[in-house]
Amino acid sequence: MDDRTVKGRKGARVSETGGREEGDVYLDYQSAKPVDPRVVEAMLPYFTERFGNPASLHTVGDRATEALEESRAAVAALIGAQPEEVIFTSGATESNNLALIGYANRNKRAGDHVVISEVEHISLHNIGKYLAKEGLRVSKAPPDQYGRIDPQKVRSRITDDTILVSVGWASNEVGTIQPISALAEMLRGTGVALHVDAVAAEGLLPIDMTAVPVDLLTLSSNDLYGPPGLGALYIRKGTRLAAVTMGGGQERGLRSGTENLPAIVGMAAAARIAAEELPAEAARLTAMRDRLIEAVLETIPDAHLNGHPTERLPNNAHFRFEGIEGESLLLSLKDEGIWVSTGSACSSKTLEPSHTLISCGLLHEEAHGSLEFTFGRFSREADVDSVMEVLPDIVARLRHLSPLYRKV
Ligand code: PMP
Secondary structure, three states: OOOHHHHEEEOHHHHHOOOOOOOOOOEEEOOOOOOOHHHHHHHHHOOOOOOHHHHHHHHHHHHHHHHHHHHHHHHHOOOOHHHHEEEEOOOOOHHHHHHHHHHHHHHHHOOOEEEEEOOOOHHHHHHHHHHHHHEEEEEOOOOOOOOOOHHHHHHHHOOOOOOEEEOOOOOOOOEEOHHHHHHHHOOOOOOOOEEEEEEOOOOOOOOOOOOOOOEEEEEHHHHOOOOOOOEEEOOOOOOOOOOEEEEOOOHHHHHHHHHOHHHHHHHHHHHHHHHHHHHHHHHHHHHHOOOOOOOHHOOOOOEEEEOOOOOOOEEEEOOOOOOOHHHHHHHHHHHEEEEEEEOOHHHHOOOOOOOHHHOOOOHHHHHHEEEEEEEEOOOHHHHHHHHHHHHHHHHHHHHHHOOOOOOO
């Protein structure tokens, strides 16, 4: 392994750089985020003097219950929900499992058909496969070339047996924002529930459950700069689920297992910070994103933007470079201390092209030539300059070597 990649170049305080060494450029916030130092500070007492099990009937347990419920209220406030509409899980994957499998199991009598958008995270596609094996009918709703799901395309798949539709708030890959309000309005009064995976959008876009009639909403702690390994599921009052995890009956019986109190307190601290900083942070990230997009499209020939030109996450710039492999680009950038992604980190170990890019109509070789830059809380304007100092030359060099690129 490259020594420099592990150790970084020059020492720098973690709190200033979000864990990077100064000089290194981390633009893969979609894959993982550092925990905000303010969050770590809030969590620390809950490992030691404020430990406790909320199920205990003594004072230590009471204090733990108080911290748990305060945290629930803070996470609920971020999305305009009531505290009792939020339960904590071990992460977004578990929230997605509980939402889809729990809803399907509890509402079997109403129907056996589920619609999942084609541009969802791999967890939802694999849950869809599981439901299909269990005998449900699972339909896919295709996106347009920008990764956007047209509510009419979803409507055309709904039958009398449809019980649930699952569409993410925004794509974690190409960054396209979905028309969730229009989808929710279209489904209002039909008896079909709407599940939204909001992981890619949380902390970046305002999410308000009083304004949008979503029934189930998945959140992740780390995507708010909270600790990894924790998530939440919003369950609108009146929405019925069957438990998927059996045990001691915690979290209204829907998610048994002793609560991870330090992480829950951390997610709450992260939610408070996100709520306060969101408008300014979204504007800051949008400016960096747009500067990178403009510079790449102006400077590098045969480069294209994947995803929607305007309806996109403030922190996402996703490109396709004709004639070269995203992997080679990623490795060349890694040599320069710039860390990016070719797509969803969760499936990056397979050689398959991204299902999201293919469903947007890209050819396999086009999908393979894609690269994703995601900015975050510790990104700086200078990061864009660092990328533009090296990317045009790297692209030119790789194209020179590529039998696929015939324009040099
Ligand atoms: N949904 C989306 C949109 C994601 O990007 C991810 C991965 N960060 C997940 C779900 C799954 O999250 P986790 O691996 O933390 O359970």
